[in-house]
Amino acid sequence: MQVSDECIHMYNAIQKGQQYRWVTFKLNDEGTEIVVDRYGDNDSTFSSFMGSLPAQDTRWCLFDLQFRTLSTTRSKLVFITWVPDSITRGTLKEAARVKTNGVLWTGTMKKLMPGVVCMLQANDVSDVAWESMLARACRHEKDPIEIDWRPEQDIVV
Numbered sequence: 001m002q003v004s005d006e007c008i009h010m011y012n013a014i015q016k017g018q019q020y021r022w023v024t025f026k027l028n029d030e031g032t033e034i035v036v037d038r039y040g041d042n043d044s045t046f047s048s049f050m051g052s053l054p055a056q057d058t059r060w061c062l063f064d065l066q067f068r069t070l071s072t073t074r075s076k077l078v079f080i081t082w083v084p085d086s087i088t089r090g091t092l093k094e095a096a097r098v099k100t101n102g103v104l105w106t107g108t109m110k111k112l113m114p115g116v117v118c119m120l121q122a123n124d125v126s127d128v129a130w131e132s133m134l135a136r137a138c139r140h141e142k143d144p145i146e147i148d149w150r151p152e153q154d155i156v157v
Helices: 005-015 046-051 089-103 108-112 130-137
Strands: 020-027 033-041 059-068 073-082 116-122
Touching (some): 005 033, 005 059, 073 130, 116 130
Antiparallel strands (some): 020 059
């Protein structure tokens, strides 16, 4: 499974905290390469990220999760495999093939994205809710997490 150069560029930009907050990836029309689908700049809301997830197709997402502990504000890169429960059997088979060949911990995308600290499988919106992602990504934090805090641009969820 090939990964486009644009995917690598987007990962580097998110990791360095430059101009993007999240990006979604999809399989190209030929089914041979993972390409960038949509992205949100640093001012985009969590709602815009949630709105980018299609109800009938799979996506792979990279999200810069920002959170606050009692002592500091931090961020972690979360890789999300979006496979909604409502997809067709054929799409599900294709998603499994791509996941096996391209995006698992030992897959092509993971090798190209070493800064990802959390992988999340999501089948409905509750799996990618703010609190769910925060709990999963921050479970090894030493300081307590402020659950109610969200970055200024994410007040609307």
